[in-house]
Amino acid sequence: MSRNPLPQNPAAGRRPGVLAAGLVLLALATLPVLAVQPDPADPPFQGLDDRWLSWMGGPHEGPYAVLAAVLNWFGGPLGAVVPLALLLFLLLRRRWASAGFLLCVYLAGNVLVVQGLKHLVDRPRPAHPLVRVDHGSFPSGHAAGAALLVVLVGALLVPAARRRAWWPGGAVFTLAMMWSRTWLHAHWLTDTVAGAAAGAGAGLVAWWLCAPALARESVRDRRGAAASAPAVAPALP
Numbered sequence: 001m002s003r004n005p006l007p008q009n010p011a012a013g014r015r016p017g018v019l020a021a022g023l024v025l026l027a028l029a030t031l032p033v034l035a036v037q038p039d040p041a042d043p044p045f046q047g048l049d050d051r052w053l054s055w056m057g058g059p060h061e062g063p064y065a066v067l068a069a070v071l072n073w074f075g076g077p078l079g080a081v082v083p084l085a086l087l088l089f090l091l092l093r094r095r096w097a098s099a100g101f102l103l104c105v106y107l108a109g110n111v112l113v114v115q116g117l118k119h120l121v122d123r124p125r126p127a128h129p130l131v132r133v134d135h136g137s138f139p140s141g142h143a144a145g146a147a148l149l150v151v152l153v154g155a156l157l158v159p160a161a162r163r164r165a166w167w168p169g170g171a172v173f174t175l176a177m178m179w180s181r182t183w184l185h186a187h188w189l190t191d192t193v194a195g196a197a198a199g200a201g202a203g204l205v206a207w208w209l210c211a212p213a214l215a216r217e218s219v220r221d222r223r224g225a226a227a228s229a230p231a232v233a234p235a236l237p
Helices: 014-030 032-036 046-055 065-077 075-092 094-123 141-156 162-185 189-228
Strands: none
Touching: 014 032, 014 094, 014 162, 014 189, 032 094, 046 189, 065 075, 065 141, 065 162, 075 094, 075 141, 075 162, 094 189, 141 162, 141 189
């Protein structure tokens, strides 16, 4: 008999706290729309955004410029390469449910949620951004993509026993992305808060909804790995 039997009830891993956190974060991302939409150029919290942007005034050089440039690139071209590489890895492992989850959630989070809010609000960006930007400042697509990627990797690749270490690291990465968008004058502070909340919230809600299927597939994957592992001969006395 195995000393570490695999769980027989994968659906039991669906935790209410994940759903609650996801819904709270989605509310944090969408409720400010009510404040921004009546006057996108001067919402009630514009004073806070202006003060933060003044702290990000520069000089825009040195190691901070390098870090911001790397994060800007990561949120742009490389931001699509990482999910595609993860998708390819899951397909090669024949984890079909996980691959479908990744593809659907990534597209829904970045296209439906983020782009939907951008078109709905159409908030002007700060003047003179230091990088090339598209329309609509609210919410930040870079911050949303970073937070969503943290949730997706944590859900699909990080073992449950190691997630407590993964989440703080993911939070630091997301905060760094948020800082870089304001330091580059590409977004207001509240844009990045809403973006991170939208990305993480969409990922957590989708993870809760798909948890049973993902858990069953994870169990099958671990069983297959255990069955294909070479047997280890017992040590002679």
